[in-house]
Amino acid sequence: MSTGTAADDQFYREYILDHYKNPRNFGRLEKPDITHEEDNPLCGDVVGMDFKVADGVIEDVRFHGRGCAISQASASLLTERLKGMALEDAKKIDKNDVLGELGIEISPARIKCALLSLKVLKVGAYGLADEDEDEE
Amino acid sequence: MSTGTAADDQFYREYILDHYKNPRNFGRLEKPDITHEEDNPLCGDVVGMDFKVADGVIEDVRFHGRGCAISQASASLLTERLKGMALEDAKKIDKNDVLGELGIEISPARIKCALLSLKVLKVGAYGLADEDEDEE
Amino acid sequence: MTTNGAGHLDVAAIRRDFPILESGIAYLDSANTSQRPRQVTGAMLDYFEHFNSNIHRAAYHIAEVATERYEGTREKVRAFINAASTKEIIYTRGTTEAINLVAYAWGRKNVHADDLIVLTILDHHSNIVPWQILAAANGARIEYVDIDERGELRLDQFHKLLEHSPKLVAFSQVSNALGTINPAREMVAAAKAAGATVLVDGAQGAPHQGVDVRALGCDFYAFSGHKMLGPTGAGVLYGRRELLEAMDPFQSGGDMIKTVRVEGTTYHDLPWKFEAGTQAIGEVIGLGAAVDYLAGLGMEAVREHEREITEYAYEALSDIDGLTLYGPPPSRRAGVISFSLAGIHPHDLATIADRDQVCLRAGHHCAMPLMTRLGVAATARASFYVYTQKDEVDRLVSSIKEAQRIFK
Amino acid sequence: MTTNGAGHLDVAAIRRDFPILESGIAYLDSANTSQRPRQVTGAMLDYFEHFNSNIHRAAYHIAEVATERYEGTREKVRAFINAASTKEIIYTRGTTEAINLVAYAWGRKNVHADDLIVLTILDHHSNIVPWQILAAANGARIEYVDIDERGELRLDQFHKLLEHSPKLVAFSQVSNALGTINPAREMVAAAKAAGATVLVDGAQGAPHQGVDVRALGCDFYAFSGHKMLGPTGAGVLYGRRELLEAMDPFQSGGDMIKTVRVEGTTYHDLPWKFEAGTQAIGEVIGLGAAVDYLAGLGMEAVREHEREITEYAYEALSDIDGLTLYGPPPSRRAGVISFSLAGIHPHDLATIADRDQVCLRAGHHCAMPLMTRLGVAATARASFYVYTQKDEVDRLVSSIKEAQRIFK
Numbered sequence A, B: 001m002s003t004g005t006a007a008d009d010q011f012y013r014e015y016i017l018d019h020y021k022n023p024r025n026f027g028r029l030e031k032p033d034i035t036h037e038e039d040n041p042l043c044g045d046v047v048g049m050d051f052k053v054a055d056g057v058i059e060d061v062r063f064h065g066r067g068c069a070i071s072q073a074s075a076s077l078l079t080e081r082l083k084g085m086a087l088e089d090a091k092k093i094d095k096n097d098v099l100g101e102l103g104i105e106i107s108p109a110r111i112k113c114a115l116l117s118l119k120v121l122k123v124g125a126y127g128l129a130d131e132d133e134d135e136e
Numbered sequence C, D: 001m002t003t004n005g006a007g008h009l010d011v012a013a014i015r016r017d018f019p020i021l022e023s024g025i026a027y028l029d030s031a032n033t034s035q036r037p038r039q040v041t042g043a044m045l046d047y048f049e050h051f052n053s054n055i056h057r058a059a060y061h062i063a064e065v066a067t068e069r070y071e072g073t074r075e076k077v078r079a080f081i082n083a084a085s086t087k088e089i090i091y092t093r094g095t096t097e098a099i100n101l102v103a104y105a106w107g108r109k110n111v112h113a114d115d116l117i118v119l120t121i122l123d124h125h126s127n128i129v130p131w132q133i134l135a136a137a138n139g140a141r142i143e144y145v146d147i148d149e150r151g152e153l154r155l156d157q158f159h160k161l162l163e164h165s166p167k168l169v170a171f172s173q174v175s176n177a178l179g180t181i182n183p184a185r186e187m188v189a190a191a192k193a194a195g196a197t198v199l200v201d202g203a204q205g206a207p208h209q210g211v212d213v214r215a216l217g218c219d220f221y222a223f224s225g226h227k228m229l230g231p232t233g234a235g236v237l238y239g240r241r242e243l244l245e246a247m248d249p250f251q252s253g254g255d256m257i258k259t260v261r262v263e264g265t266t267y268h269d270l271p272w273k274f275e276a277g278t279q280a281i282g283e284v285i286g287l288g289a290a291v292d293y294l295a296g297l298g299m300e301a302v303r304e305h306e307r308e309i310t311e312y313a314y315e316a317l318s319d320i321d322g323l324t325l326y327g328p329p330p331s332r333r334a335g336v337i338s339f340s341l342a343g344i345h346p347h348d349l350a351t352i353a354d355r356d357q358v359c360l361r362a363g364h365h366c367a368m369p370l371m372t373r374l375g376v377a378a379t380a381r382a383s384f385y386v387y388t389q390k391d392e393v394d395r396l397v398s399s400i401k402e403a404q405r406i407f408k
């Protein structure tokens, strides 16, 4: 039985809990240039993002939604990265980037939580069909 | 491996083979008082019977059909018994009588073959629904 | 066999029949699917290794044995639910297929435009979506009976709806999401009096409460083997003979016919009319062993054991700060407890519990309309069965506290 | 693993994988259902005893493992039949359910009054009755391609029928009653060129011939796990993605939905849209092990072994007086031999064979239209698989001679 405390938990690392409890860029933008929402119907998680884009650069981004620590921390981390990024570069963000940033071992059961915000970015902002979604 | 010859076969007894090869009362009656046919769709066997009835007595009976040794011998044996029998008595013939007359151990797989002619008698001549038919 | 004294389950002995428990897991997800005892897998293996063959039209010994075991299970199931005849016992893959069978073979013919279908907000998707599809196809409409603040059906509403002479009333005997035990007998009687055909979803009823379909008086009753110690792949539709006789087949093909001709086809008698193609023979045989096992324990003892565990768990969970329990008090519910924790998503709780080998469900439990009604996206759910013991509940409590420590 | 030398099966080694053969039976009914090797029952048992749990929405470890094995089988099946994507692999109970799925979910929507459906007189009831029911429901008509005196399809007639632009063409890759290997590729190409949707019944094809669905070019392909060393209760429908996407669900309920609301429901993506309710998880996992087993042998070696046995049996049976063989010469058939004996009913032969532990099928083989066409009520049938050896054929011949001695 694991008896770890928050500080040394291998999965619920402190920075993940911090992003979960104090999400960065949380909320809505007025008159966003792009807005999109996705849900993970299997667990009820929802993540939405609003973007302000100017000259091909993401000037501002906010996310909203509800869900588990992984989906919300992942969204929070992603927004931090996206702010100020060229759209072209944002397009290149992939699964591995997102998982790498989370920095923890994600089991198959939680992978969708971790990637929900990436799906919002991809489908919403770029209209890319997510080919290999829904592995479960 | 069984190496018996016809004479001592425990299942295909001589009298059964005899009734199969030389069926008694085989054929049709002209203008029968009652005629009925049943098939066992599971194996394609067919047995039909024609009856002449006078004063409540089965004056004559013939069977026709095709099928395995068991279904045909059973029908042949049954006609022998029925001829000259009062209808009231014929009504009382049941499974055990028929199986007893065959005098061999019938496995579940072959029980329908053995009882097909009884079904013709019951359903055809008396319009009795066969409650526990079709055990397979 | 494994009851001791006055109908009490001997849980320690029972647990020895379940090899999976040797790994040390606390399996608290039995409402989802149960574990299977050696007796069940043994019966399947016996088939696969000793008389594996196709059933019916047997021309050789092992096929006769297989047929006997397959058809023998029908009598076991008949006795288990007290149906009038084995002709009323149709094998299906599970509850879902059983309900779909009714929706297609009875529903398409009997439910017409503007007919009313009454369901409840407590129901499982498998007892909702087939009726939604039927209603869309035939122009019928659906009303859902709501729940009160305790998670129990609003019977006042139910009776109101019956005044509109519904064609069909379908509801679950026990809610898989809240554990609510519905007053099925009273509801069936009222619905029958109102002229409705009544289907009871027994997926959570048959395994935990048991059922007497004749006393219940319903027209159809559906349940799943895999939730009652049986293998996956085998379940049952009970239907009143009169209705089944009048229905056309659902699936068609080998084995459900009498004669097939180019010009047309005649169908086999009940129950085979509804069993097209090679059936899940080994699984049905396993189901027979599961019924034997439960009958050996006695459903009364099963219920009593679950009541005890549920009360214990309910109390233990009630003591935890920030924990919200959904559904009725333990005396009025089956062995299912849904709850949520302030500030901790059910998925996170389940992940933390999993590290302690505590198997917990997190999600909507295939009851999204209910979740919407409760205003939550998901709950955590612990559910119990014959092998559940109190120390597994204690482990759940520890996992919850661990989660609270992490998320504090 | 169990091939030796140039793709030859090592039958002795294979036989050791099949515990049932230890009883000494000569199992000559594999076209009906095959035997299952330890590898298959072992995979199922592994699930039942080590990670038994429901799949999808896994919140704990064992459910992740179960999900992986269940979905992993999909990839194995995809590779086995060379489908383009796992989204095209739908689990069903078997061939019959797969065909019914198409008849309901594609047929009801796409086959209209006066549309033509082309079947063949060789077909199994499971590939006839669903279409008869569909035709009766939608007012379509059916034409059956006849056979010639060798039991091979009259392709001239087939091509004539294609001139009438059938909506659907459905036929079996291999006849289960005669063993005829139909020229499936040529037939599919012609039918597609004529604008038809094409379903190939692969119940006897997948286990014995194998298939490459993309090379074959059909729209749907159906087969059963239990005929290819897998357990009962699991089979497959392959469908071209485009068609599957356009189809409504067949059965509905848990797991095949995205969201369920009182106002309506949205369905899950492929392939799950067609898998409602708890699936036959253990059986699908067993099917995965069966595919591994066959892939390990190599389908070429399987075919070659069956060809050898079939030739041997064909010759041996040809030598028997009073024996009539049905169907094409051995070079043009799969491992199935139907025959009759003058003066001896197939049932009597089967009973006599059974006393020698020779398992033989007697009956119409779910192909009554074919029996009618051949002018017989029933035939005896011997069928072979990877574990069949020549001495079992010799035992069949002895049984036949024994029957002739008794019935002389």
Ligand SMILES: Cc1ncc(COP(=O)(O)O)c(C=O)c1O
Pocket (backbone or CB within 6 Å): C254, C276, C277, C278, C279, D031, D032, D093, D094, D095, D096, D097, D124, D126, D127, D172, D174, D175, D176, D201, D203, D204, D224, D226, D235, D366
């Ligand atoms: C050619 C053919 N089609 C369909 C079927 C039906 O398969 P199942 O009974 O597994 O659904 C069979 C097997 O009986 C068959 O041989």
Ligand SMILES: Cc1ncc(COP(=O)(O)O)c(C=O)c1O
Pocket (backbone or CB within 6 Å): C031, C032, C093, C094, C095, C096, C097, C124, C126, C127, C172, C174, C175, C176, C201, C203, C204, C224, C226, C235, C366, D254, D276, D277, D278, D279
């Ligand atoms: C109340 C209820 N109904 C229906 C079902 C569906 O059962 P299955 O998935 O076995 O078809 C379930 C189980 O998930 C259930 O709990």
